[in-house]
Amino acid sequence: MRAAAIAGAAGLVLAVTGACAPPGETSSGPGTPTAVTSTSAPTSTTATSSSAPTPTYRSPEDIYLLHNALYSAGQVRPVACKLPDIALRTRKAVQQYSAALVDCLQRAWKPLVDRTDSLLTPPGLHTVDQGARTGCGVVDDEDEAFYCGDNTGIYLDWDAYLEEDPGDRVEVSIYLQFVVAHEFGHHLQHLVGISTQFDLRLEDSAGAAQLEQTRRHELQASCFAAAFLGAHQRTLDLTGDELELYEWVAHTGDDDDPPAPTPDHGTRKSNTAWTDAGFKAKSPAACNTWVVPASRVT
Secondary structure: OHHHHHHHHHHHHHHHHHHOOOOOEEOOOOOOOOEEOOOOOOOOOOOOOOOOOOOOOOOHHHHHHHOOHHHHOOOOOOOOOOOOOOOOOOHHHHHHHHHHHHHHHHHHHHHHHHOOOOOOOOOEEEEEOOOOEEOOEEOOOOOOEEEEOOOOEEEEEHHHHOOOOHHHHHHHHHHHHHHHHHHHHHHHHHHOOHHHHHHHHHHOOOHHHHHHHHHHHHHHHHHHHHHHHHHOOOOOOOOHHHHHHHHHHHOOOOOOOOOOOOOOOOOHHHHHHHHHHHHHHOOHHHOOOOOOOHHHOO
């Protein structure tokens, strides 16, 4: 009985031992050798981070000239613009009328310039005589108006904007409106970085190529002027006969009679195309003269 008990106990031990397989082994029953099955270690996957896109280099010319932020700044919105109803017969009157217009231009263009992250400071306004010294040289008999970037000033030869009789007032006023708005256009070009790139192009060109760059600059300033005047067509009453007078002024070109001594402001055809586009769009988006072929800035 004792032997049988021992034998029975031994069988129980075998049975229990066979049932307890070490980790990684499979039990096949009492007394049967167990087969070891290997458990593969988890495969570690290394996450491959997608490489960041390489920034695209943009040249200053591309940023400030070809695709200036002003072109996408929106339409010029009309502002309250009350110009003085005065006879343009004196230097003081020309100064007063022009100053009121500059104030309108400043307020109308400010929201657009703000969107370019530039600061629209008001330009200086100077009514001068021929022979006067300015920040950009001496005024000669061909300088009825010009913009000086060195001191951000608009200069007007006031004697060129006088009415000879009351019947000339509307015509002279519209002429002065366009001229001041054009020079303010140069002020915009200066502040948003267009003129700096234009100056670099001038340095790298000569002859006909240089004149082409100058026409691009001047035609754009005229287009900016037209965008402002188009936005203020009702405010400034540019309708009927007054609209025809405006178009006569805005469309004037280097090839008119008498022709300009230097073809640097554009032909009647080019001036008509750019000022009509600006007037209709009421936006600097219509005024990118830098990306068009030379045939459009003749």
